[in-house]
Amino acid sequence: MDASGDPREDAFRRLYAAHFDCVLGYALRRTSRAEDAADVTAETFLVAWRRLSHVPVGDGARPWLYAVARRQLANQRRGELRRRRLGERLRRDLSVVVPDLSDQVVQDHVVDAAMSRLSARDEEVLQLHLWEGLEAREIGEVLGLPGTVVRPRLSRARARLRELLGNDPPGAGHIQDKQPTPIREDR
Incomplete structure (x- = not known):
């Protein structure tokens, strides 16, 4: 038992120390982004903490943790699918309200060149006035x-x-055929 004196916490610390690398490896091999694997691993051990009395003792702990991680991966994939579908639906809905003008947008190089020769302060004021219509x-x-x-x-x-x-x-007003340029820092 550790200094905390809590046998439950001590059991969890041993479980975590013994199986963290395996669970993280399992998640890394099944995700395309390291941060997703880290989320799956964290969620797996959160479930293990909450259901510590259900975690098998000994050799059964790692397969149990893998099963939890597998469910966490499935939850993550379902969430990503929901977000992607929502994004597609929003793009579809917005395309009806706000037409996609990206094919029509043409950079005005003369104005860009002139604007880039101004100070960052002048450029910002003009962008807000000319492009945003303020x-x-x-x-x-x-x-x-x-x-x-x-x-x-x-x-x-x-x-x-x-x-x-x-x-x-x-x-003044938003210039339809002008893509905003990033605001520069003062020179």
């Missing part, structure tokens, strides 16, 4: 700044972009 007050909410700070910043950013493009950028 006004200065709303941009301020996103950035945690008052609208009085955002308005001149937006005006200066538009002027810098206009100078780089040689004309006005498109009007």
